[in-house]
Amino acid sequence: MNIWVVDDEVNLANGLKKAFEKNGYGVKTAKTISELHQLLSAEIPALIFLDQRLPDGNGIDVLPVILNQYPRCKVILMTAFGDSRLVVKAIQEGAYNYLDKPFPLDAAKNMVERAIESIRFRNQAEYLLSEGPNRLLGSSNEMHKIRDTIMKIAPHQNISVLLQGESGTGKEVAARMIHHASNCRGDFVALNCSAIPESLLESELFGYQKGAYTGADSNKQGLIEIADKGTLFLDEIGDMPLGLQSKLFRFLDQRSFRPLGSTKEKNVSLNLICGTCIDLEKHVREEKFRKDLYFRISVIPITLPSLRERDKDVLELASFYLAEFSKRLGKSANVFTDDVKGVFLTYCWPGNVRELRNLIERILILKENSDTIVRLADLPAEMLEIPQQSNTVPPSAPLSGESLPHTMDRVEREIIVSALAKSFGNRTMAASELGISRFSLLRRMQKHGLD
Numbered sequence: 155m156n157i158w159v160v161d162d163e164v165n166l167a168n169g170l171k172k173a174f175e176k177n178g179y180g181v182k183t184a185k186t187i188s189e190l191h192q193l194l195s196a197e198i199p200a201l202i203f204l205d206q207r208l209p210d211g212n213g214i215d216v217l218p219v220i221l222n223q224y225p226r227c228k229v230i231l232m233t234a235f236g237d238s239r240l241v242v243k244a245i246q247e248g249a250y251n252y253l254d255k256p257f258p259l260d261a262a263k264n265m266v267e268r269a270i271e272s273i274r275f276r277n278q279a280e281y282l283l284s285e286g287p288n289r290l291l292g293s294s295n296e297m298h299k300i301r302d303t304i305m306k307i308a309p310h311q312n313i314s315v316l317l318q319g320e321s322g323t324g325k326e327v328a329a330r331m332i333h334h335a336s337n338c339r340g341d342f343v344a345l346n347c348s349a350i351p352e353s354l355l356e357s358e359l360f361g362y363q364k365g366a367y368t369g370a371d372s373n374k375q376g377l378i379e380i381a382d383k384g385t386l387f388l389d390e391i392g393d394m395p396l397g398l399q400s401k402l403f404r405f406l407d408q409r410s411f412r413p414l415g416s417t418k419e420k421n422v423s424l425n426l427i428c429g430t431c432i433d434l435e436k437h438v439r440e441e442k443f444r445k446d447l448y449f450r451i452s453v454i455p456i457t458l459p460s461l462r463e464r465d466k467d468v469l470e471l472a473s474f475y476l477a478e479f480s481k482r483l484g485k486s487a488n489v490f491t492d493d494v495k496g497v498f499l500t501y502c503w504p505g506n507v508r509e510l511r512n513l514i515e516r517i518l519i520l521k522e523n524s525d526t527i528v529r530l531a532d533l534p535a536e537m538l539e540i541p542q543q544s545n546t547v548p549p550s551a552p553l554s555g556e557s558l559p560h561t562m563d564r565v566e567r568e569i570i571v572s573a574l575a576k577s578f579g580n581r582t583m584a585a586s587e588l589g590i591s592r593f594s595l596l597r598r599m600q601k602h603g604l605d
Contacts, residue, residue, distance in 0.1 A: 155270055156180045156197070160190050160213070161205040161232065166255075170203060173259055174266065187211045190220075198224050201269050203253075203262070206233040206240065214244050221248040228269040232257075289331060290324055291474055292467035296459045304328065307454055308335035314406065314451050316391075317429045319458030322508030325429035326389060328458060332427060333385035340384020340424065343377050348393035356398055360405075362414035370415065378411055382422040391428040391451065392437055396444065403447040426451065461503040461510065468498045471507060475514040476528070485518050490528045497530070497593045501537055530597045538594040567602040570595070574604075 157179045159167045167183040174181045182199075184190045187210050190202075202220065204213045217229055231244045234255035241252050250269055253261060290297055307313060315332060317325040326344065333342040350358055361376030378386060388394070394402065405411045406426065410419045428451045437443035461468055472490065480487050490498075503509055517532045530538065569588065577583035585595040 155201070155273070156182070156199040157201045157203070157266065158182050158184065158190070158193060158199045159203045160184045160187075160208070161203070162186065162209055163205070169259070170262060173263065177263070177266075179266075185209065187213075187216050190216070194220070194224070199227060200273055201228045201230065201250075201266060203230050203232055206231055206235070206244075214240065214247060217244065217247045217249060226273070228273065230265055230269070290327055290458075291471055292464055293470060294459075294464045294467045296464055297467065300328065300456060300458065303454075303456055304332055304335060308332055308337075311336075311338070311425065312409065312423055313425050314453040315425070315427045316434075316452040316455045317427060317458060318434070318455065319431065320460050320506055321431045322506030323458040323460060324507055325431075325458060326387065328456065329385065329387040329427040329429065332425070333387075336385070336425065338384055338425070340382055341380065342385045342387065343381035344387040344389065345377055346389045348390040352395045352398075355395065356401065357414055359398070360401070360411050360413050363416045367414070373413075376411075376413060378405065378422060378424070379413075379420060381424045383424065385425045385427060387427045387429065389429040390431070392430045392432040392434055392443060396442075399444045399447050403444060403450055406447075406450045461506045462501075466499070468503070468510065469495055471510055472498055472514060475511050476518070479515050479518040483518050485521055485523055486526045487518060487521055487528055488526055491530065493530050493593060493596055494528055494533065497533060497537055500591075500593075530593055531600065533593075538591055538597055563602070566598065567604070570598060570602065570604060 157174050159170045159181065160183070161167045162185045164185075167185075171181040171183055182193060184193055185208075187208050190204075193199075204217065204220075206213045213231060217231070220227060220229060228250040229248070231241075231249045231252040232255055233240055233252060244252055251265055253265065290300060307315065315329075317328055319325055329344070330342055345358065347355065357374065357376070359376050359378055361374045361379055362370050364370055364373050401411075409423065410421045412419055434443055434448055434452075438445050438448050461471075469490075476487060476490070479485070498510075505512070513534075517528060521528075521532065570584070573584040573587045574581070577587060581595055581599075582592050585592040588595060590598075
């Protein structure tokens with residue numbers, strides 16, 4: 155890590171330089187803004203101690219210039235004037251922190267440690283978001299915003315996050331990203347509220363003491379206690395029974411609970427992340443979900459968009475899963491035809507990312523090891539049959555002695571040839587004329603040797 159000290163007070167600058175070099179940092183000094191720009195033209199430091207008043211200008215004025223060009227750089231402003239308005243302006247311009255001159259060396263060292271820790275955390279979080287096992291893929295603006303939000307909330311503890319979105323959009327993946335990026339000491343504990351019978355859900359969450367009820371022959375830790383210092387993910391929170399909702403609200407309000415059959419309160423510290431694919435606000439209006447609990451769990455609401463709302467992310471995801479399953483299954487497929495890409499872009503994906511992942515896995519399992527191309531013929535028929543308004547002419551009668559299957563094939567071929575002729579070979583127009591999707595037309599053309 156490199157640290158620069160920009161100050162025309164030579165003794166102060168050299169003192170900081172010696173102190174930081176003893177701690178293993180590379181340190182450079184500059185006396186003016188001009189010298190600072192010369193240094194910046196050659197390399198980018200991790201941290202800059204910047205004096206407010208310099209011989210050729212004001213440090214606060216150059217602060218936004220530095221951060222616009224090098225947004226990852228941390229800047230600590232040093233001032234001898236103790237003007238709170240200057241401090242506020244510096245923070246507003248993006249300064250990491252400030253020091254009032256004269257300051258003890260330990261104060262500067264502590265500030266460096268916190269700044270470097272912040273830099274390391276950001277690097278770690280970005281790795282987890284982009285390369286780790288728990289990540290939300292996609293280059294669309296929607297996914298960039300979600301990843302940015304996760305980066306902002308990850309450092310905080312005892313937070314409540316509500317993840318909303320259709321089934322298969324990646325709510326648990328997002329929850330695991332928040333957990334791993336937070337670098338907390340505890341475990342990630344997940345529970346699907348709709349998968350546990352109501353009679354067992356309370357004991358699963360809060361645990362119980364021996365003898366709490368018939369059959370409770372030993373103490374049992376609840377998932378809340380198991381998730382202490384970590385993350386508790388409650389999926390399908392909208393299916394939680396009303397009676398248990400009040401107990402969950404009390405826990406969130408006080409961060410303490412009593413296991414069934416116990417008289418002692420237990421305190422825990424954890425992040426609570428809830429997931430739902432239903433409209434919780436509607437459930438609140440219909441009194442199916444407690445209003446106070448809704449506000450408590452939705453301190454930070456995040457909506458995961460459906461795959462059809464994510465533009466070309468579907469192609470990025472498809473390519474990722476193609477590479478993943480090709481490697482895992484020992485297959486050679488590495489490319490989609492343009493027609494397949496067109497289907498992926500126009501298909502509605504009711505199962506979202508989960509459906510896409512399962513589709514690619516199925517295609518690769520059924521595909522020959524040596525086949526490198528994914529074609530329309532590899533896709534399920536239901537993806538290609540997109541109903542459209544039909545202007546087709548009724549087929550001609552069967553020829554004498556011709557079987558029904560042969561008649562159907564012949565007539566279908568004749569109709570396709572006719573539609574292509576009427577549209578001067580334009581396949582999109584021909585498909586519209588026939589009342590089928592373009593991709594269904596292409597598949598039928600392949601069948602009849604017309605492609």
